[in-house]
Amino acid sequence: MKWIGLTGGIACGKSTVSRLLKEHGIAVIDADEISKDVVKPGSPGLASVIQTFGQSFLLEDGSLNRRLLGQKVFGHPDLLRALEAILHPLVRDETRRLRRSYEDLKAPVAIYDVPLLFETKAQDQFDKVIVVSCTKEQQKERLRRRNHLSEDEIEMRIASQIPIQFKEAEADFVLYNNRDEQHLLAEVDRLLTWLKQLK
Numbered sequence: 001m002k003w004i005g006l007t008g009g010i011a012c013g014k015s016t017v018s019r020l021l022k023e024h025g026i027a028v029i030d031a032d033e034i035s036k037d038v039v040k041p042g043s044p045g046l047a048s049v050i051q052t053f054g055q056s057f058l059l060e061d062g063s064l065n066r067r068l069l070g071q072k073v074f075g076h077p078d079l080l081r082a083l084e085a086i087l088h089p090l091v092r093d094e095t096r097r098l099r100r101s102y103e104d105l106k107a108p109v110a111i112y113d114v115p116l117l118f119e120t121k122a123q124d125q126f127d128k129v130i131v132v133s134c135t136k137e138q139q140k141e142r143l144r145r146r147n148h149l150s151e152d153e154i155e156m157r158i159a160s161q162i163p164i165q166f167k168e169a170e171a172d173f174v175l176y177n178n179r180d181e182q183h184l185l186a187e188v189d190r191l192l193t194w195l196k197q198l199k
Helices: 014-023 031-037 044-053 066-073 077-104 136-147 151-159 164-170 181-197
Strands: 002-008 027-030 109-113 128-133 173-176
Touching (some): 002 014, 014 181, 077 109, 136 151
16 A cells, blocks of 8 residues: 655645545545544543643633644744644554554555644655645635634744745645636546556
């Protein structure tokens, strides 16, 4: 089974590409979904986060206030490292379990959708790397619409990641999500053709 990393810049449309690949029957493991699961109410992961950061990051229903925690750690490398030290081992263990399950099912490829693939220097762990790309202006506009962030928050989030141009240069396949939906669907078809040709 080919183990393929899927990444991109924030708000470049990686999650949409993941969803479209799943609809075409491709095995996709989503790091963001796993990172939410490992801190769900009652989990050891959530207990560790609250022990480290405090009760103020809990919502009334007992779930993690991810937005507040995001505001706390972005732009503060020490706090971000403390959070990652809790989450990354939990995410890694669950990812290994899911990867093994796809290997057992004899899937030809499995795609790991991971936002910070290059930031965590994980590219050597994959047979191939796919990058979803768009322009910086498109990233900003999507973050405004989707996350309702301030301009400062938007700039901070984009600046916290490696520039998209570097990611494109290091990728085995670049999918451009910089036009309309029809163009994106055509790009996904191009990606599916590429995946089928992998040996």
